[in-house]
Amino acid sequence: MNQTLPPGLYIVATPIGNLSDLSPHAAAILSAADVIAVEDSRVTAKLLAHLGVKRPMLPYHDHNADHVRPGLIARMAGEAVALVSDAGTPLISDPGYKLVRDARAAGVNIQTAAGPCAAIAALTLAGLPTDRFLFLGFLPPKAGARAAAIAEVAAVRTTLILYESGPRLAATLAALDEGLGAREAAVVREISKKFEETVTGTLAELATRYEGAPPKGEIVIVVGPPGEAAPAGEAEIDAALREAMGRLSASRAAAEVAAALGLPRKTVYERALALK
Ligand code: SAM
Numbered sequence: 001m002n003q004t005l006p007p008g009l010y011i012v013a014t015p016i017g018n019l020s021d022l023s024p025h026a027a028a029i030l031s032a033a034d035v036i037a038v039e040d041s042r043v044t045a046k047l048l049a050h051l052g053v054k055r056p057m058l059p060y061h062d063h064n065a066d067h068v069r070p071g072l073i074a075r076m077a078g079e080a081v082a083l084v085s086d087a088g089t090p091l092i093s094d095p096g097y098k099l100v101r102d103a104r105a106a107g108v109n110i111q112t113a114a115g116p117c118a119a120i121a122a123l124t125l126a127g128l129p130t131d132r133f134l135f136l137g138f139l140p141p142k143a144g145a146r147a148a149a150i151a152e153v154a155a156v157r158t159t160l161i162l163y164e165s166g167p168r169l170a171a172t173l174a175a176l177d178e179g180l181g182a183r184e185a186a187v188v189r190e191i192s193k194k195f196e197e198t199v200t201g202t203l204a205e206l207a208t209r210y211e212g213a214p215p216k217g218e219i220v221i222v223v224g225p226p227g228e229a230a231p232a233g234e235a236e237i238d239a240a241l242r243e244a245m246g247r248l249s250a251s252r253a254a255a256e257v258a259a260a261l262g263l264p265r266k267t268v269y270e271r272a273l274a275l276k
Pocket residue numbers: 016017085087088089090091092093094116117118119162163164165188189190191192193218219220
């Protein structure tokens with residue numbers, strides 16, 4: 001057992017481009033951990049080489065996680081187990097949440113060495129409102145499922161953050177323009193790397209820019225919230241309530257419609273009762 005790091009689970013964020021972004025806290029944990037659960041041991045081996053240390057690594061990824069998890073949880077009772085992903089914060093569009101869930105259920109000591117995350121870094125670069133935001137991860141690749149996922153958030157009045165790849169960028173921007181309407185956006189690429197770039201414009205402008213010219217590297221899309229909406233009319237409220245009451249109780253339907261249309265919940269609930 002390691003003498004300097006108490007047993008438990010250590011969630012360790014690693015750089016998304018610039019190795020200097022590895023915090024001293026993260027470096028200390030990675031240097032002392034009894035075992036490091038990794039997505040790809042070749043990627044983490046490079047980071048450990050940068051630190052000049054060698055630690056045992058255990059692959060933990062989508063394909064083996066269910067099989068490996070119980071053994072890892074058992075080890076946390078007496079050993080310091082670190083969790084990293086290939087880059088950035090583990091669990092954010094990366095494996096790990098079930099490991100944390102089960103470790104918590106087992107009463108394991110859990111600590112985090114917080115650090116780089118592409119979603120947050122892109123949000124800070126985009127120049128779009130940061131007071132409220134919704135992280136969507138990767139949208140489904142197929143057009144129908146992607147349009148449905150976009151429709152689900154069309155009424156949400158916050159900045160949206162998405163991960164995307166170069167070959168799919170233009171199609172995703174066009175689908176966002178179609179499903180969300182005209183909005184300001186930013187394509188943030190290769191954060192903290194040599195070719196870092198932030199390009200801003202409307203969704204339609206950005207879709208046109210990248211059509212037929214897929215950019216290289218890693219990409220985050222940030223989409224601004226919708227502009228001030230005209231107050232919803234009675235017919236729109238009634239239609240939304242009828243649809244929602246087909247699925248939900250009057251009070252839940254009223255809460256959903258009130259949030260979607262930016263209206264007081266009490267007013268919408270009274271209307272729901274009248275329609276019932
Ligand atoms: N857990 C990671 C994090 O905290 O950002 C994200 C992992 S996810 C599998 C990988 C995606 O994150 C990439 O496809 C890209 O969309 C985004 N990403 C990661 N590094 C990036 C970078 N340096 N610049 C822009 N986007 C990046």
